[in-house]
Structure formats: structure tokens, C-alpha cells
Amino acid sequence: MSGGDGRLGVPKTYKMYVGGAFVRSESGRTYPARSAGGDLLAHAVAGSRKDVRDAVRAARGAQAAWAARTAYNRGQILYRVAEVMDSRRAELVGELARAAAGGQSAADPAAEVDAATDRWIWYAGWCDKYPQVLGGANPVAGPYFNFTVPEPMGVVGLAAPDEAPLLGIVSRLAPALVPGNAAVVLAGERCPLAAVTLGEILATSDVPAGVVNILTGRRAPLVRALAGVGDVDCVDLTGCDPPDADPPDADPPGVDPAGADPPGVDLVTEAERLAAATVTRVVRAAAGERRWLAPSAQSPHAISAFCEYKTVWHPKGR
Amino acid sequence: MSGPSDRLPATRPDAAAAAEVPERVTGSAGFGPDCYAPAPEGTDLVRLEDVYGLFIGGEMVPARSEQLAPTVNPATGETLATFSLGGAEDVDRAVLAARAAYESHWRDAPGSVRARYLYRIARLLQERSREFAVLESLDGGKPVKESRDVDLPLAAAHFFHHAGWADKLDYAFTGASPGPLGVVGQVIPWNFPLLMAAWKLAPALAAGNTVVLKPAETTPLTALLLTEVLQDSDLPPGVVNIVTGDGATGAATVAHPGVDKVAFTGSTAVGKEIQRTLAGRGRRLTLELGGKAANIVFEDAALDQVTEGIVGGIYFNGGQVCCAGSRLLVQESVAEVVVSKLRRRMDTLLVGDPLDKNTDIGAINSAAQLRKISELVESGVQQGAELYQPSCALPERGWFFPPTLFCDVSPSHRIAREEIFGPVLSVLTFRTADEAVEKANNTPYGLSAGIWTEKGSRILWMAERMQAGVVWANTFNRFDPASPFGGYRESGFGREGGRQGLLGYLDLHGRQAAGGDR
Numbered sequence: 001m002s003g004g005d006g007r008l009g010v011p012k013t014y015k016m017y018v019g020g021a022f023v024r025s026e027s028g029r030t031y032p033a034r035s036a037g038g039d040l041l042a043h044a045v046a047g048s049r050k051d052v053r054d055a056v057r058a059a060r061g062a063q064a065a066w067a068a069r070t071a072y073n074r075g076q077i078l079y080r081v082a083e084v085m086d087s088r089r090a091e092l093v094g095e096l097a098r099a100a101a102g103g104q105s106a107a108d109p110a111a112e113v114d115a116a117t118d119r120w121i122w123y124a125g126w127c128d129k130y131p132q133v134l135g136g137a138n139p140v141a142g143p144y145f146n147f148t149v150p151e152p153m154g155v156v157g158l159a160a161p162d163e164a165p166l167l168g169i170v171s172r173l174a175p176a177l178v179p180g181n182a183a184v185v186l187a188g189e190r191c192p193l194a195a196v197t198l199g200e201i202l203a204t205s206d207v208p209a210g211v212v213n214i215l216t217g218r219r220a221p222l223v224r225a226l227a228g229v230g231d232v233d234c235v236d237l238t239g240c241d242p243p244d245a246d247p248p249d250a251d252p253p254g255v256d257p258a259g260a261d262p263p264g265v266d267l268v269t270e271a272e273r274l275a276a277a278t279v280t281r282v283v284r285a286a287a288g289e290r291r292w293l294a295p296s297a298q299s300p301h302a303i304s305a306f307c308e309y310k311t312v313w314h315p316k317g318r
Numbered sequence: 319m320s321g322p323s324d325r326l327p328a329t330r331p332d333a334a335a336a337a338e339v340p341e342r343v344t345g346s347a348g349f350g351p352d353c354y355a356p357a358p359e360g361t362d363l364v365r366l367e368d369v370y371g372l373f374i375g376g377e378m379v380p381a382r383s384e385q386l387a388p389t390v391n392p393a394t395g396e397t398l399a400t401f402s403l404g405g406a407e408d409v410d411r412a413v414l415a416a417r418a419a420y421e422s423h424w425r426d427a428p429g430s431v432r433a434r435y436l437y438r439i440a441r442l443l444q445e446r447s448r449e450f451a452v453l454e455s456l457d458g459g460k461p462v463k464e465s466r467d468v469d470l471p472l473a474a475a476h477f478f479h480h481a482g483w484a485d486k487l488d489y490a491f492t493g494a495s496p497g498p499l500g501v502v503g504q505v506i507p508w509n510f511p512l513l514m515a516a517w518k519l520a521p522a523l524a525a526g527n528t529v530v531l532k533p534a535e536t537t538p539l540t541a542l543l544l545t546e547v548l549q550d551s552d553l554p555p556g557v558v559n560i561v562t563g564d565g566a567t568g569a570a571t572v573a574h575p576g577v578d579k580v581a582f583t584g585s586t587a588v589g590k591e592i593q594r595t596l597a598g599r600g601r602r603l604t605l606e607l608g609g610k611a612a613n614i615v616f617e618d619a620a621l622d623q624v625t626e627g628i629v630g631g632i633y634f635n636g637g638q639v640c641c642a643g644s645r646l647l648v649q650e651s652v653a654e655v656v657v658s659k660l661r662r663r664m665d666t667l668l669v670g671d672p673l674d675k676n677t678d679i680g681a682i683n684s685a686a687q688l689r690k691i692s693e694l695v696e697s698g699v700q701q702g703a704e705l706y707q708p709s710c711a712l713p714e715r716g717w718f719f720p721p722t723l724f725c726d727v728s729p730s731h732r733i734a735r736e737e738i739f740g741p742v743l744s745v746l747t748f749r750t751a752d753e754a755v756e757k758a759n760n761t762p763y764g765l766s767a768g769i770w771t772e773k774g775s776r777i778l779w780m781a782e783r784m785q786a787g788v789v790w791a792n793t794f795n796r797f798d799p800a801s802p803f804g805g806y807r808e809s810g811f812g813r814e815g816g817r818q819g820l821l822g823y824l825d826l827h828g829r830q831a832a833g834g835d836r
Contacts, residue, residue, distance in 0.1 A: 134818075138800045138801045138802070139800050140798035140800050140801050141798055142798070144796060146798070146801050148801070148802050148816065148818060233807075265598070268597075269599075270597075272593070272596075272597030273597040273598075275593070275597075276590050276591075276594035276597060277590065277594075278762070278807075279586070279589065279590060279605065279807065279808045279809075279810060281811050286827060287827075288827050296827075299493060299494075301494060304821075308806050309787065310781075310784075310786070310787060310788075310789060310806075311789070311801055311816075312788075312789045312791060313788075313791060313796050314791040314792060314793070315793050
């Protein structure tokens with residue numbers, strides 16, 4: 001915690017980012033976030049169920065206006081995120097390096113940060129193009145003009161993966177923001193530092209307050225809370241699957257008629273059951289999309305996963 | 319108009335006592351329904367078996383469950399045939415047959431070959447469409463003019479449209495190399511029995527999947543007749559398996575561990591149960607669930623066209639349509655004139671024998687559905703809405719319900735919130751476009767919406783704000799295989815039809831994952 005010149009450093013307090021403000025948990029709780037080698041990185045905020053609800057409310061409040069911006073404007077704002085992220089490159093690289101210190105990972109923190117910046121730019125450019133690629137006019141058998149447009153789902157909850165604490169978030173968050181969704185991000189539990197810094201970047205990139213909210217804390221209770229909030233339209237459970245997830249071989253234990261989950265039910269099963277109560281959409285990164293540094297990690301079809309398709313008919317006539 | 323309670327429906331007659339097709343019952347003499355002589359469609363085209371088995375591995379086999387149930391004509395209550403209630407063992411057998419067909423050849427069949435079968439099925443359906451239409455109306459109660467002019471042409475069109483996709487999937491999604499998912503379990507409802515089978519089978523097969531299809535309990539016959547078409551098309555055994563049955567058969571189908579993808583059309587309550595059942599299983603799922611669509615009329619709309627649109631929107635298939643325009647939102651300034659035009663039009667609707675070519679509203683599909691409609695209509699009366707039903711006589715046998723209109727409906731009334739799935743329209747009013755948007759979206763559902771106005775900019779403004787997967791502007795209840803259909807919110811997820819509809823049956827990177835071209 002001291003600089004090389006003997007100056008005593010000023011360590012940052014890592015707070016959550018909700019509704020455009022940096023907040024501690026209403027619960028007052030923190031947890032020690034540790035590096036791969038076990039060193040204390042920070043006392044990160046342990047978000048609560050109430051924090052999740054507050055974040056969802058902030059996201060809901062911001063979503064319509066974000067979606068109503070022109071595609072050109074959203075594109076510029078997402079590009080601005082890349083600009084600001086690049087200007088804080090050293091800080092992000094340092095945070096990722098500290099988190100990885102002492103571990104087995106061969107990941108290159110600088111490569112991860114640069115890929116994350118590039119990913120913002122790539123998705124920024126999609127804002128005014130994806131409807132042309134994903135939607136279109138439909139040649140129906142009758143005198144009607146008929147077209148299909150992709151629209152944002154609304155509020156998206158993202159459980160970020162641990163294995164790429166920054167790039168994993170950006171790879172899922174950027175395609176969710178492109179069509180005009182607002183997001184509540186649950187940072188990777190193990191290493192939330194870069195995620196919090198990402199919040200600071202978003203706060204200074206003209207992304208309207210509430211469009212992105214970033215919570216830190218223990219994954220399981222936060223995921224449960226997020227999947228159980230009725231006002232979330234879609235949850236992305238990428239961060240709940242192991243990195244090399246195959247579909248489970250065995251079916252999970254059955255549903256207790258009394259509604260209580262039997263012991264041994266994993267978090268994904270629990271979250272998907274909670275989502276079913278309001279037909280909340282559940283998405284996750286496909287296997288190819290999860291090789292975060294590979295070109296396959298970015299795709300217009302990742303945007304599509306965060307869209308609803310609306311089809312409009314109108315008669316033709318004189 | 320009639321008093322509030324004198325037109326509530328008769329309860330279901332004793333099914334055993336009902337043995338003959340009712341003649342058209344005419345009401346008081348005068349203009350309208352009474353002007354038409356009966357014009358029944360002949361039923362001699364339709365030959366039914368006494369007892370139906372299950373279609374597994376390319377042939378009809380007896381159900382191992384050894385359970386049978388009657389399927390009745392809802393217009394008479396008489397039993398048409400006896401069909402099998404597939405049990406867990408039968409579903410298991412069907413999934414195994416589908417898996418074997420998938421792995422032995424179907425997934426590796428060139429797209430052009432899959433296309434051939436689908437084209438053949440489309441043509442065979444067209445050739446036998448009158449027979450299918452009559453059977454659809456016999457088993458389900460819908461007016462034969464709808465089976466003939468809507469269900470059958472659209473069912474054939476779905477196969478024809480998707481046939482063309484089977485060998486063009488590589489061009490459908492940019493940058494992707496799509497492959498099939500495997501065995502698909504599909505559960506379909508009773509309101510469009512054959513059409514729903516076509517909506518489900520055609521894209522699944524085009525994408526290279528094999529299928530286990532579970533038709534609805536009250537309408538198994540057209541799906542069973544479809545097995546003849548499948549056999550005549552030489553579709554390889556096991557590619558499509560049809561297991562008739564009840565809710566338990568459906569539950570066994572969606573929960574079967576050998577099923578890779580589940581597609582369900584039906585109620586939101588059952589959809590939620592399926593989503594919950596499949597939690598954590600890594601299974602793909604699409605749901606097409608209930609609706610409570612707003613049909614929104616602005617004061618500048620062409621009111622005569624509107625009247626036809628409203629009637630078609632709610633009374634098509636007796637309102638037993640998930641996307642029915644069951645909430646009419648009328649701008650206050652024209653509410654009175656719209657309601658009066660609507661009543662006049664309702665007075666001319668012909669309710670009765672589904673097989674009569676003049677019939678506008680046929681039978682309600684089942685006694686249970688009739689009870690549900692009656693119960694909700696009673697709640698509307700009790701909660702203070704103003705009821706109108708034309709003074710048409712209903713057939714003495716069978717399950718019928720007259721076209722019904724409720725005025726003075728408040729958004730909190732059950733008839734404004736719950737899906738009725740019957741010929742019941744609730745009228746609410748609004749003053750501004752903003753209020754219309756708010757009221758239209760004030761529901762957990764989000765399947766469809768209607769907008770009636772002559773102002774183009776307002777159509778686009780409204781369409782953008784509707785939380786609904788399908789928006790009909792100056793029209794309603796239009797369907798086409800090239801046009802994606804499906805809901806927002808609790809109306810389900812996934813689309814059926816068009817390029818977007820294929821997404822539910824493909825793994826976009828399936829061929830890469832499998833390590834090569836197919």
C-alpha cells in the first residue's frame with residue numbers, strides 16, 4: 001500500500017455502483033476479497049437482497065430513456081466507455097494483476113484489459129446496425145406490410161464469471177446495452193476490484209445513471225435475490241456455470257411440493273426455478289462465447305439473446 | 319338489450335343423452351341469423367377408427383399404458399372415437415425412437431432431403447385439406463369456414479415455408495454454422511390442433527431435429543390423421559412420433575431426460591410449471607403462453623373497418639385464441655358509436671353448428687372451458703360491468719356460449735385482467751395516447767396488441783410502446799409462416815415463424831461444436 005518512492009499510498013474504497021452513485025451496502029456488510037494467492041485485496045461490499053432490489057429499481061427507472069436514445073447516440077456513449085477505459089488502462093491492469101498474484105492462471109492482465117476496451121468499441125458500432133441484421137421485412141402471403149424489429153428486453157441481471165473479472169463482464173454487458181437494456185451486474189465474487197473500477201468508468205462515460213448498476217458480494221444470495229425479483233426481465237447466469245460447462249448429465253433433485261428446495265440443489269437450478277415464477281428469460285454465454293479472448297466471444301447473436309422480437313403488421317391499400 | 323343475467327349459458331347437457339347433430343336453432347323471426355338456410359359441410363369424407371393407438375417409430379402401436387379415453391364432438395357431446403392416453407413408458411419409447419432416428423440418419427441428412435419431405439407433407443395436406451378441415455371442426459368445435467380458410471391453408475403453408483429453410487440454414491444467421499439440437503418434445507393446445515402441430519413440427523424438422531409431439535387431450539384426431547400424411551410422405555420412421563394423452567402425458571414428455579429441447583404452447587400457469595421443472599437441466603425451452611391483448615381504437619379510425627376488426631379479433635375461433643383482442647380500449651369521444659356499431663354487428667353473428675358453412679361462432683371446445691368462461695362472465699356481472707349478448711338462440715346440445723360484450727369495465731375487474739379464452743370482450747375507454755399505452759401494458763401478459771388509427775405517425779409511436787410480440791395495426795389476427803409470432807413477459811419466450819422462429823430449434827454453433835459439415 002505504499003508507492004515505490006516511499007510515499008504512503010491512498011488505497012481506494014471499493015463501493016458498489018447503483019443509480020449513478022457509489023454506495024456501501026445498506027446491510028453494512030463487507031467481505032474480504034482475496035487474490036489467487038490468498039492476499040487481502042480489499043474489504044469489498046457484501047451487497048444484500050435489498051441492494052439488489054434498489055439496483056433493479058434504478059435500472060427500471062433508467063431503461064426507457066436509454067432505449068429511447070438514438071442508436072447513434074448509444075453507439076457514441078459505448079465508444080466513450082472504451083475511451084475512458086483505455087485512459088485507466090494501467091489501473092485496471094494493476095487490479096487484475098493483484099487479483100491473479102500467487103495463482104496458477106496464465107492470463108495476461110494487459111491482454112484482458114485491451115480486449116475489454118476493444119469489445120466496447122466493437123459493440124458500440126453495432127448499435128445502429130443490429131436491427132438490420134437481426135430483423136427485417138417479412139414477405140407474408142397477403143396485402144400487408146410486415147416487419148420484425150429487435151427490441152430491448154428491459155432490465156437484465158448479469159451474474160459475471162470469475163475467470164475473467166473484467167472481460168467477462170464487458171463481454172456480456174456490452175451486448176445487453178446495445179439494444180437499450182438496463183443492467184444489474186453481479187461482479188465476480190472472487191475479484192470484484194476491476195468491476196468496481198468499471199463502474200467508475202461508466203459513471204464518467206455519459207452512460208446515464210441507473211443504466212448500469214454493479215453490485216459486489218457473495219454470489220449465491222445475490223443471484224437468488226436477482227432471479228427472484230419479479231421486475232427483472234432476463235437473467236444471465238453465465239457466472240454461475242463452471243467455465244467449461246457441459247449440460248448436466250443427471251437431472252437435479254425434484255421439486256418439493258411444499259416449495260422448499262431439497263438440499264443439494266445447485267445455484268443454477270435454484271435461480272432458474274425462481275425465474276420461472278414470472279417467466280423471466282434465462283440466458284448464458286454459449287461455449288464459444290466463453291473463450292473470452294477469442295473472436296468467437298463477440299457476436300451479433302449475443303445481442304439477439306438480450307432482445308425481444310416485435311412484429312408489426314399493416315395493410316397495404318389505396 | 320337483454321337483462322344482465324338472462325343470457326348466461328345453459329350448463330352442459332348430459333353427454334350420453336346427446337346423440338345427434340343439432341339442427342340450426344333459429345331465434346325470433348326477423349333480420350340476421352334467421353335469413354340463412356342450414357348449409358352443413360358433409361362428414362362422409364372423414365373416416366374414423368374406433369380406437370387409436372400411438373404413432374411411434376413410424377407406425378401406429380397400442381399404448382403400453384393400456385389407458386383409453388373418448389374424444390367428443392363439443393357441438394353434440396357424442397363420442398367420435400377412442401384414443402390412447404400415453405403413459406411414461408410410451409413417452410420413453412417415443413423418445414428412444416426419436417433418438418434413434420436422429421442419430422442414425424436425420425441429423426446427417428442433407429438439408430435438401432429434409433426439404434423434400436416437408437414439401438411432400440405440405441402438398442399432401444393441401445390435397446386432403448377438406449377432410450382435415452371437417453375433422454378439425456368435428457373434434458374441436460370451431461366453425462368449418464375457419465378450419466377450411468385459416469387452419470388448413472396455414473398448416474400447409476408452414477410446412478411449405480419451412481421446407482425451403484431446411485437447405486438454407488447456413489444463410490439464415492450471419493457468421494453462424496447452425497446445427498440441430500436433437501430430440502424435441504412438443505406439447506400443443508386444443509384451439510388450433512393441426513395448425514399448432516404444423517407450427518411445431520415444420521421448423522423442428524427443417525432444422526434437423528426429431529420430434530415427440532403431444533397433442534391436446536380434447537383434440538387428438540387431426541394429429542392422428544396427420545400420421546397418415548407422414549407415412550404417405552415416406553418420412554423415415556421415428557422422425558416424428560405422436561403420443562396422445564392428457565396433462566400427465568405432457569408432463570412426462572417435457573420432463574423426459576432424453577429430450578434436448580421443449581416447446582410448449584398453452585396456459586401461462588402450465589408454462590411456468592414447465593420452466594420450473596426444467597430448471598438446472600441445461601435443456602432448451604420456448605414457451606408460447608396466454609395473453610390479454612388490448613385492441614386500441616383512436617377517434618380518427620375508420621370505424622366500420624374497426625368494427626369488423628374488433629369482431630374478428632375477439633370472436634375468431636370463439637375467442638379461444640391466445641392472442642385474441644379481449645380488451646377493447648376505445649377513445650372516449652367515439653366509445654358510444656363504436657359500442658353501438660359493435661352491438662349491431664354482434665346481432666348478426668351466427669352461433670351454432672360448427673360444420674355449417676355460415677356459422678361464425680361454433681362450439682366451445684370442452685365442458686371445462688365452458689365452465690371457465692361462464693364463471694368469468696358471472697364475475698363480470700357481479701363486479702358491476704354492463705353485459706350485452708345478442709338474443710340468438712343457442713343449440714340445445716353441446717357446449718355453446720353467445721358472443722358477449724362488457725361495457726363499463728374497470729381495469730381491476732377480473733374480466734379485464736384474466737385470460738377468458740372465450741367470446742367475451744371487455745370495453746374500456748381512454749382519453750390520450752399515453753393513457754392508452756399505460757392501460758394496454760397494464761398486464762403481466764404481452765402477446766399481441768391492436769392499433770386502429772388513420773394517422774401513420776401514431777401507429778408507429780404506439781407500436782413502439784406496446785409490450786407485445788405482435789402488433790396489428792388497422793388489422794387483427796393475421797398469421798403467416800414468414801411472420802414471427804410469440805410473446806413478451808409472461809406470454810412466453812421464443813418466436814414461431816420466420817427466420818427468428820428457427821432460433822428455437824438450432825444451436826447456432828452446432829456444426830462447429832460437432833467438428834465439421836453436415
